[in-house]
């Protein structure tokens with residue numbers, strides 16, 4: 346979260362004092378959560394948005410809405426937070442992990458090769474605000490009748506060819522946990538233009554809402570399902586409404602600072618990594634790739650020595666598949682009978698050596714955090730310092 350202030354406090358206080366925190370307030374009254382969903386629909390140009398309690402739950406809900414379950418496979422990239430894989434397993438499907446390419450996102454060539462008769466969906470993950478190659482991914486997915494579920498948890502507000510990330514695929518998922526561009530502590534949103542996915546998601550995300558007055562007329566018999574509870578509340582919605590109004594300003598500043606930093610770099614023995622849409626970039630960091638891991642780590646040490654906040658890109662816990670795939674290989678499910686591999690045709694397990702392309706890229710890449718603290722002049726000085734150290 347980059348910016349927070351008195352406006353958030355006032356908005357939360359107003360809801361708390363009203364004593365109306367529940368998102369369903371009868372047919373006549375629009376709740377703060379309803380208003381927030383409308384704001385997301387406008388900003389992301391989608392017909393439906395649904396607030397849920399986390400980004401992980403947005404992914405689970407998206408897959409449930411799309412009817413993905415036991416026996417199905419979902420393709421995910423090697424470079425993603427463990428939550429992407431967990432969400433697939435939660436609906437009883439299995440994640441097929443594939444390599445990333447030099448843009449740090451799902452490699453379309455590997456995606457095409459990985460599709461088989463059990464593949465139901467692909468999850469392109471816009472890691473660190475770097476957009477995936479959505480044109481190539483959507484084209485391949487369409488040819489093979491595979492759904493595209495975007496994981497834009499780390500890319501809220503970014504865009505690809507003038508469309509917001511999360512609003513391009515069949516379904517899109519956002520996260521608002523404390524590490525994200527805008528936040529309300531914990532939260533998530535599901536986006537879609539498909540009315541039947543939306544109705545199913547609404548039923549699944551909050552089973553009891555099928556019985557209450559507020560949403561009763563939205564459903565038809567065929568939408569009803571036994572789901573769970575990932576219902577959002579109006580206190581969080583009040584904070585996120587204000588955060589959402591700050592989003593474009595935050596992105597403008599992040600892009601300005603990243604551009605300035607890049608303009609200072611000569612890139613003699615390193616490569617600046619960019620996503621698949623530079624104008625729509627919403628990175629909270631700058632990614633630099635060296636020729637080998639030793640050079641990269643040496644630079645990280647130098648930068649840290651000068652108090653520049655940075656780390657090897659594999660330094661965050663559970664962000665690359667070889668940090669979390671052991672849980673899958675060891676089939677650590679809370680109940681053995683609910684092991685999705687029991688229903689699957691494939692009894693796969695993963696080795697780090699399956700991902701040599703990803704290992705090569707990620708093990709020699711570092712990330713420097715872009716902060717919005719201080720004045721532009723102070724940031725420029727810092728940019729000069731970084732340029733001298735790289």
Ligand SMILES: Cc1ncc(COP(=O)(O)O)c(C=O)c1O
Nearest residue numbers: 399400401426428498499520522
């Ligand atoms: C790529 C990615 N997907 C999904 C999630 C899950 O979001 P949440 O923590 O809101 O459940 C995260 C969270 O950090 C993430 O980085």
